[in-house]
Amino acid sequence: MLVGAVLYFRDGLHCVFTNESATNLHYPIPASQPQNLQEASQPVMADLKSPENVRTLIEYDVESGDYVMSTYVGETRISTPLSISQKEYADYWLQQSNAQFFKKKNQIDYSKKKDEFSLTDMQFDL
Structure with a gap:
């Protein structure tokens, strides 16, 4: 991969190019189109979220018995x-559901105090 930089000096504009690989980045930029399941299931930490109209769908292919993952913009x-196998899909689904579960748990506000016990105000359901 060719990486370039543009430097501005008083005497003019200078371009510097190097053949360093982009995989050596301290914070790598994830692929917008995953090439394998590992790329598709990696969490995006410091990158921007995908736009609302970009979505990844997983559909079952009856003929092959595998699942097909595709990214769409609109239609x-x-x-x-x-194409991913049933085991890969099950692992992917488990990872995604665990992430969603813990995300919901992290959003709970535990700083709220529970109501104090009061003999005059018994709170129970019948």
Whole structure:
């Protein structure tokens, strides 16, 4: 991969190019179109969220018995379909559901105090 930088000096504009690999970045930029399941399931830490109209769908292919993962913008497919096995899909689904569960748990506000016990105000359901 060719990486470049543009430097501005008083005497003019200078361009510097190097053949360093982009994989050596301290904070790597994730692929917008995953090439394998590992890329698709990596969490995006410091990158921006995907726009609302970009979504990844997983559909079951009856003929092959595998699942097909595709990224869409609106109704237009923008990625090459990625075929994954049933075991890979189950692992992916488990990872996503665990992430969603713990995200909900982290959003709970535990700083609120519970109501004090009061003999005059018994709170129970019948």
